[in-house]
């Protein structure tokens with residue numbers, strides 16, 4: 067892991083715009099591409115260990131995710147349901163991926179190199195999870211259509227649609243504030259940086275729906291008919307623990323609500 071004595075550590079700018087390039091520090095921030103200098107590089111695994119697996123709240127979130135995902139996949143494995151299986155299967159991968167992408171960015175990055183690597187990994191996780199959640203939604207809509215079933219009849223379905231809409235907005239907004247060619251749509255780079263805190267706020271609102279939607283699925287006819295009360299309890303408890311762990315790590319100063 068690179069030395070934690072990077073000058074960016076002490077700089078409050080990391081606090082307010084932890085992911086965005088800082089034009090006043092060209093040596094640190096000139097590109098998001100990997101740099102040839104070792105001191106300017108952060109490796110993915112140590113970063114993930116430090117950001118996503120350190121501290122009680124992170125471990126609680128990880129344990130919850132593991133519990134919910136493994137229990138659901140056990141139910142899916144023991145109750146094959148054709149095309150329908152792809153819906154909960156892909157959505158649980160998406161929830162896992164989106165949450166990992168959030169957990170990764172919650173602690174303050176100690177160096178500018180960590181900041182760049184965190185942004186790279188965040189993008190990989192959030193874009194892959196986007197593909198999974200859109201595919202998972204397509205499977206349930208198609209499966210309902212070929213069986214002549216009505217659409218959007220339950221709270222789970224309604225929350226699912228809201229979740230998909232929030233994720234579309236969240237990813238579009240994130241791209242607008244991060245990618246230089248798109249930043250002119252919001253003004254200039256400075257204005258884009260100032261908007262980052264709103265990406266965080268709406269990200270946490272989206273996360274609430276991302277957890278509430280699979281929780282509501284616990285009352286769906288399919289899950290009630292194909293899983294035990296214990297299994298549904300474990301999936302629900304896992305999702306709640308994951309949410310509690312992630313929200314416990316929110317830093318109000320990074321949301322612009324309080325300066326530390």
Ligand code: HEM
Pocket residue numbers: 138153154157158161199203206207210216217218219220221222223224225226227229230275276277279280283286287288289
């Ligand atoms: C964040 C994750 C999820 C999202 C965004 C989501 C989204 C949706 C949407 C939009 C529908 C309605 C499709 C339509 O009416 O045409 C739906 C239906 C359904 N989903 Fe999910 N889903 C998620 C997770 C899950 C999970 C984990 C299960 C577990 C079994 C599940 C089970 C079902 C079932 C049984 C239906 C059909 C009944 C109903 O419409 O409520 N979903 N989902």
